[in-house]
Amino acid sequence: MIAELGHLALVLAFGVAIVQTVVPLVGAQKGWSGWMAMAVPAASLQFLLIAASFAALTYSFVNSDFSVRLVALNSHSAKPMLYKISGVWGNHEGSMLLWVLIVALFGAMASWFGGGLPPKLKARALAVQASIGVAFLAFILLTSNPFLRLAQPPFDGQDLNPLLQDPGLAFHPPFLYLGYVGLSMAFSFAVAALIEGRVDAAWARWVRPWTLAAWIFLTIGIALGSWWAYYELGWGGFWFWDPVENASFMPWLFAAALLHSAIVVEKREALKSWTILLAILAFGFSLIGTFLVRSGVITSVHAFANDPERGVFILMILGVFTGGALTLFAVRASAMEAKGIFGMVSRESALVFNNILLAVSAIVVFIGTIWPLVAEMFFDRQLSVGAPFFEAAFTPFMVVLAIILPFGALMPWKRAKLGKLVRPLVPAMVLAVAVALLAWSIQTERTILGPVGFLLGVWLVGGAATDLWSRLGRGPVSGRFGRMLRLPRADWGRVTAHAGLGVIFMGISGLMAWQVEDIRVANSAEPFEVADLTLMIREIRQVEGPNYLSTTADIVVSKNGEEVALLQPEKRVYPVQAMPTTEAAIDNGFWRDIYVVIGDPQDSGGYAVRTFIKPFANWIWAGSLIMALGGLLSLSDRRYRVAAGAAKQKPVQGVPAE
Amino acid sequence: MKRLILALILAAAPALAVNPDEVLDDPAMEARARAISAELRCVVCRGENIDESNAAIARDLRLLVRERLVAGDTNDEVIDFVVDRYGEYVLMKPTTGGANILLWGAGPALFLIAAAGAIIYLRGRSTAKAPGADGLSDAEQARLDELLNR
Numbered sequence: 001m002i003a004e005l006g007h008l009a010l011v012l013a014f015g016v017a018i019v020q021t022v023v024p025l026v027g028a029q030k031g032w033s034g035w036m037a038m039a040v041p042a043a044s045l046q047f048l049l050i051a052a053s054f055a056a057l058t059y060s061f062v063n064s065d066f067s068v069r070l071v072a073l074n075s076h077s078a079k080p081m082l083y084k085i086s087g088v089w090g091n092h093e094g095s096m097l098l099w100v101l102i103v104a105l106f107g108a109m110a111s112w113f114g115g116g117l118p119p120k121l122k123a124r125a126l127a128v129q130a131s132i133g134v135a136f137l138a139f140i141l142l143t144s145n146p147f148l149r150l151a152q153p154p155f156d157g158q159d160l161n162p163l164l165q166d167p168g169l170a171f172h173p174p175f176l177y178l179g180y181v182g183l184s185m186a187f188s189f190a191v192a193a194l195i196e197g198r199v200d201a202a203w204a205r206w207v208r209p210w211t212l213a214a215w216i217f218l219t220i221g222i223a224l225g226s227w228w229a230y231y232e233l234g235w236g237g238f239w240f241w242d243p244v245e246n247a248s249f250m251p252w253l254f255a256a257a258l259l260h261s262a263i264v265v266e267k268r269e270a271l272k273s274w275t276i277l278l279a280i281l282a283f284g285f286s287l288i289g290t291f292l293v294r295s296g297v298i299t300s301v302h303a304f305a306n307d308p309e310r311g312v313f314i315l316m317i318l319g320v321f322t323g324g325a326l327t328l329f330a331v332r333a334s335a336m337e338a339k340g341i342f343g344m345v346s347r348e349s350a351l352v353f354n355n356i357l358l359a360v361s362a363i364v365v366f367i368g369t370i371w372p373l374v375a376e377m378f379f380d381r382q383l384s385v386g387a388p389f390f391e392a393a394f395t396p397f398m399v400v401l402a403i404i405l406p407f408g409a410l411m412p413w414k415r416a417k418l419g420k421l422v423r424p425l426v427p428a429m430v431l432a433v434a435v436a437l438l439a440w441s442i443q444t445e446r447t448i449l450g451p452v453g454f455l456l457g458v459w460l461v462g463g464a465a466t467d468l469w470s471r472l473g474r475g476p477v478s479g480r481f482g483r484m485l486r487l488p489r490a491d492w493g494r495v496t497a498h499a500g501l502g503v504i505f506m507g508i509s510g511l512m513a514w515q516v517e518d519i520r521v522a523n524s525a526e527p528f529e530v531a532d533l534t535l536m537i538r539e540i541r542q543v544e545g546p547n548y549l550s551t552t553a554d555i556v557v558s559k560n561g562e563e564v565a566l567l568q569p570e571k572r573v574y575p576v577q578a579m580p581t582t583e584a585a586i587d588n589g590f591w592r593d594i595y596v597v598i599g600d601p602q603d604s605g606g607y608a609v610r611t612f613i614k615p616f617a618n619w620i621w622a623g624s625l626i627m628a629l630g631g632l633l634s635l636s637d638r639r640y641r642v643a644a645g646a647a648k649q650k651p652v653q654g655v656p657a658e
Numbered sequence: 659m660k661r662l663i664l665a666l667i668l669a670a671a672p673a674l675a676v677n678p679d680e681v682l683d684d685p686a687m688e689a690r691a692r693a694i695s696a697e698l699r700c701v702v703c704r705g706e707n708i709d710e711s712n713a714a715i716a717r718d719l720r721l722l723v724r725e726r727l728v729a730g731d732t733n734d735e736v737i738d739f740v741v742d743r744y745g746e747y748v749l750m751k752p753t754t755g756g757a758n759i760l761l762w763g764a765g766p767a768l769f770l771i772a773a774a775g776a777i778i779y780l781r782g783r784s785t786a787k788a789p790g791a792d793g794l795s796d797a798e799q800a801r802l803d804e805l806l807n808r
Contacts, residue, residue: 235675235710237710240705240706242704242705243705270783338783338786340783341783341784341786342780342783342784343784344777344780344781344784348780348783349776349780352776352779352780353773353776356769356772356773356776357769359772360765360768360769360772361765363764363765363768364764364765364768367760367761367764367765368761371752371758371761375757375758375761378757379756379757381746381756381757382745382746382747383746383747383749383752383758384699384705384747384748384749384750384752385750385752385761386699386705386707386750386751387696387707387750388696388697388750388751389750389751389752389761392751393762393765394765397765397769519676519677519678519681520678521678521679599677600677602678602679608677608678610676
């Protein structure tokens with residue numbers, strides 16, 4: 001019964017979404033305010049209906065209603081509650097339902113907080129947002145109905161893939177989707193602006209918070225996925241350049257570019273058409289990502305839906321939305337007149353180069369991802385494009401980005417002098433070079449990667465500190481610290497996010513350059529050495545978990561005779577899916593992780609044990625979180641709140657212009 | 659029964675990629691073997707290299723790589739040996755030959771085009787006349803002069 005109600009709610013939401021697409025668009029064209037206003041209640045209603053539908057599916061999962069096909073295929077009565085809930089989106093149908101739920105959520109939020117928007121722009125943006133909902137609701141109802149019943153319900157379900165039964169992965173998809181789909185809001189605003197033929201600072205101020213929010217969610221989602229891969233897949237890799245990872249990384253790069261270019265539109269009324277194009281591309285690449293993942297066209301670890309019919313449907317959605325938006329762009333872009341004047345060396349030009357680097361690197365990732373497909377279709381070659389390609393082809397852009405970033409962040413608008421810029425940055429440069437030399441001298445391997453990564457990382461963090469310091473004006477140090485608290489949140493956000501990027505640079509290069517690995521057969525109670533640590537298997541025992549069986553080892557790690565950690569790596573078997581997984585045991589540390597995996601019992605006695613010492617590993621995720629925090633600070637900047645409440649209050653002047 | 663299931667499954671799927679019995683005694687040669695392994699794809703896996711993969715065929719390839727190294731091949735010779743047998747599909751890093759030049763060249767080419775476009779745009783922006791204050795029409799300019807010379 002509940003499942004049928006969920007289905008019904010979904011059908012009703014489809015109807016509401018169609019109304020929300022058509023009526024406000026016509027209203028905005030004809031200038032009928034009643035028709036335009038229709039978008040607001042429709043957006044709320046559509047959201048409530050999809051939420052009800054989602055709740056119905058969640059109810060079926062939580063109560064293990066195995067007469068619902070999706071629940072029978074993806075759940076099991078013995079599964080812990082967290083994974084019963086995360087099982088809702090741990091499959092194709094449920095994840096698409098989550099997708100439309102978030103589309104509708106963003107639409108509803110735009111209608112709730114959009115009081116200050118010009119009515120026409122608001123009506124059109126909500127209509128475009130609803131049209132995305134229409135397309136994906138049709139997709140779900142026609143090809144991927146989550147509420148199908150089974151005539152003969154099984155006694156118990158088939159369980160969720162054990163690799164996905166993990167807290168990190170439980171929240172990875174919702175964050176990624178909030179990011180992916182959040183970009184739909186920027187897309188809707190871009191298309192609405194194209195229909196209207198007008199882009200100004202107010203428009204940019206409206207688009208940027210949505211893009212920021214989407215980018216923050218994407219950052220967290222990608223970091224969660226990477227963290228999950230690190231501890232779950234058993235060899236401590238954190239990024240594989242897998243097509244599905246790339247699918248989330250491309251929108252992230254475009255969103256980052258869009259964040260920066262929207263500032264130029266907001267502050268200087270330039271780069272308008274480019275910003276519109278970026279907004280279209282950012283969401284376009286979200287759709288491409290969905291297509292790559294959902295169609296299984298490029299098989300990868302994550303592709304749990306291999307269904308060409310669905311692939312064609314999503315390809316059509318992709319074609320209609322990006323194709324339509326780009327056509328509209330081609331017709332209307334010339335109407336966007338740039339106003340700002342600026343020199344060849346200026347903050348504007350620095351942001352242009354930021355955009356080029358981010359956009360080109362995103363396209364490099366895109367080409368690398370689809371190249372095996374292209375090569376097979378057009379050149380009859382079966383080949384692979386793996387991590388070594390991306391490391392060679394993508395990294396140089398990030399290196400250049402890191403080099404110019406601190407200069408760009410310090411540049412004034414309109415016109416800058418290079419000589420004046422260099423002087424405040426000298427301390428950061430000296431520090432970066434010193435740290436790189438230090439790293440070079442104490443490392444045992446002769447690798448250039450570690451020192452260069454740290455050079456850039458320290459340069460970014462130092463550059464961010466310089467940036468902060470330079471915003472505090474002149475005068476005595478105490479006065480400067482006093483002014484710190486009064487600095488606009490946007491400044492804090494920028495500085496924090498840029499420093500976070502520096503921390504990520506250090507984490508990635510440190511981990512890749514200085515990891516220590518040891519593979520051996522270890523017997524119980526026989527200590528062995530890895531770098532400066534001594535490890536010993538104390539005991540190996542069989543443990544029964546809620547829905548798995550485990551072989552757990554107690555491994556004592558000591559340093560100079562003192563016990564540092566007790567690590568308990570496991571090998572688990574999930575009988576329902578007949579699938580073994582390795583659970584690495586990790587001792588997290590500020591400077592390094594100790595990462596231990598146990599393997600098979602050996603014929604000669606003892607167990608295979610793989611030990612890694614992973615320096616700076618946590619810096620990668622810490623840096624990502626710092627970056628997300630920077631986004632959050634920027635999002636909380638006063639000017640967005642002022643803009644949001646503008647309709648109710650008197651127009652507020654005097655927002656600090658950077 | 660549970661033990662039996664456990665034993666069966668464990669036997670079927672080794673949990674470690676590189677197992678201790680594969681490791682060569684000479685650390686330098688083992689390091690070369692690991693580097694080569696990272697460049698070769700496990701043909702039955704989804705985008706994993708043979709160094710990371712648990713599959714049986716990846717293990718066979720890892721042993722083959724080590725065998726060739728012990729026989730005195732250089733790194734390139736080992737990779738060529740494997741490519742001759744399994745095709746270029748096993749290369750994680752595609753060659754630059756033939757159409758692949760598009761793959762490798764796309765990034766740098768796009769960057770140069772975009773940079774050239776940006777410079778032209780920036781030059782335009784730095785010499786453009788701002789609308790408003792400076793952009794007076796002839797009539798407005800005449801009127802302004804008139805007012806100023808009053």
